[in-house]
Amino acid sequence: MPSSDVPINWKRNLTVAWFGCFLTGAAFSLVMPFLPLYVELLGVTGHSALNMWSGLVFSITFLFSAIASPFWGGLADRKGRKIMLLRSALGMAIVMALMGLAQNVWQFLILRAMLGLLGGFIPNANALIATQIPRNKSGWALGTLSTGGVAGALLGPLAGGLLADSWGLRMVFFITASVLFICFLLTLCYIRENFVPVAKREMLHAKDVFASLKNPKLVLSLFITTMIIQVATGSIAPILTLYVRELAGNVSNIAFISGMIASVPGVAALLSAPRLGKLGDKIGPEKILVAALVISVLLLLPMSLVQTPWQLGVLRFLLGAADGALLPAVQTLLVYNSTNQIAGRIFSYNQSFRDIGNVTGPLVGAAISASFSFRAVFCVTAGVVLFNALYSWFSLQRPPRSTTVESERPRVQQTLPTDD
Structure with a gap:
């Protein structure tokens, strides 16, 4: 862990987090255009059944993400945000690769649920950047960061359709897993956070x-x-x-x-x-x-x-x-x-x-x-x-209302950011 008295280069962290959000947004949207086709490939036939299963595999990811997000958020406050970014990127990469190996729709449904459970790269990236940037640049920085996921989501369907036509449906999942692993490596090598872990007994309850x-x-x-x-x-x-x-x-x-x-x-x-x-x-x-x-x-x-x-x-x-x-x-x-x-x-x-x-x-x-x-x-x-x-x-x-919280809190957690 880097020394806590070394200033954080928040601009570099913002740049790398933007690319991470871009790759994550692209990875998720790469497979969206042909989800019903993949469900059909896994053996689901009939118009009604295909519609039902396509809706299930689409929505179950968001449902399980909603359930898991508070748990990962608490862990991020206790262990640090960078480790949550690494956990999310690597976990999603592994699950995406397994999706390419799915043999039936039930396996695919379970893996889509696991994708929701292990997700959370973008909210954790927002939390990391929010705790490091100067307060008077919060709107610009978070607005800029949001464009990463948007840009990835825009380009993903086009790239996914082209890749599916050229390489087949299963191969797109392996390519998506590779993109997420690149996101993991970028985060590991270039994002820095000076975070002192907090004991579980010292954490605030919800x-x-x-x-x-x-x-x-x-x-x-x-x-x-x-x-x-x-x-x-x-x-x-x-x-x-x-x-x-x-x-x-x-x-x-x-x-x-x-x-x-x-x-x-x-x-x-x-x-x-x-x-x-x-x-x-x-x-x-x-x-x-x-x-x-x-x-x-x-x-x-x-x-x-x-x-x-x-x-x-x-x-x-x-x-x-x-x-x-x-x-x-x-x-x-x-x-x-x-x-x-x-x-x-x-x-x-x-x-x-x-x-x-x-x-x-x-x-x-x-x-x-x-x-x-x-x-x-x-x-x-x-x-x-x-x-x-x-x-x-x-x-x-x-x-x-009046609380014990300081009205003008420091904009950083352990160390002051630098504009370098």
């Missing part, structure tokens, strides 16, 4: 974690905001291609058009997140958060009225630009309202709420579209986001 917060109701509202952001994003996902087909009519390149419209929010978020994060450092992340939620409502409502795919594409691009500010703003506010000693658990709880949103969003969207129409999904989603905007605004108006 109840004490929230009791130590300056404003626990605000932190809980931020968790709920994270969940609603993912519900809003996920509710549109299952109906997007069908909605585009309804708008476009009988065209030969419907898959291409749908793919473009699905990806443009990510491109916009990639461009906007660092800039809006930097703006949040100047004017306050709470203003960015509420403004982005209101703008999202104003963009979701017209999506229910569009007449062409290109109108939908433009609105989704603008929505992505607003969404690029949301999660970094939430994470910055979490940094402002918690101490370094509990940062791992706070970010892991936030990840659990995010995973719950990832599971419930597609179910909500599918249920609304089946009961009413595709256009109704956008109206209901806009209503949910409007509630979130009002709820967040009221939560942010509440003054923090």
Whole structure:
């Protein structure tokens, strides 16, 4: 372990963590385009059975991630964040390789659950960077870090489709495992953390974690905001291609058009997140958060009225630009309202709420579209986001209660960062 009096080069850690998040995002999304095809390869036949198993293997990862995140967050606060990054990257690499060897759908389902249990690279990367960067750069740094996972998730499906066509479905899992192992090596060699392990008896219990917060109701509202952001994003996902087909009519390149419209929010978020994060450092992340939620409502409502795919594409691009500010703003506010000693658990709880949103969003969207129409999904989603905007605004108006927590805590855990 490096000496605790040696300054941390937080800029290098941010750069390496960005590449780690990029590789992790790419690795996860590499296999997403052909999950139903792999389920079929493992012996599942029939339209209903294929749909059911595809939904199960997709959602079970997020479900088990939501369950496991608080445990890993507590361990990160006790043992350090770097070791959690290493554990996550190596664990996911091994599980991905085993997926390529699966012989039936039950084995694949169990491995997808294990992937959720062993995940957590991105929230732990957020916690690591959040405890090392100067406070006045939190929004910019966390916004920049968020673009790593977004960029990986954008490029992953394209690369996965090309690799599957060229090398076969099973080989993509082995390639994905190799990408995650590269992430492990980068983290091992280049990320540095001066962390003094904390004895288990000295760790705060979950109840004490929230009791130590300056404003626990605000932190809980931020968790709920994270969940609603993912519900809003996920509710549109299952109906997007069908909605585009309804708008476009009988065209030969419907898959291409749908793919473009699905990806443009990510491109916009990639461009906007660092800039809006930097703006949040100047004017306050709470203003960015509420403004982005209101703008999202104003963009979701017209999506229910569009007449062409290109109108939908433009609105989704603008929505992505607003969404690029949301999660970094939430994470910055979490940094402002918690101490370094509990940062791992706070970010892991936030990840659990995010995973719950990832599971419930597609179910909500599918249920609304089946009961009413595709256009109704956008109206209901806009209503949910409007509630979130009002709820967040009221939560942010509440003054923090007085606690033993210092109002201006140090921005580092054991040592001061350097700008070198």
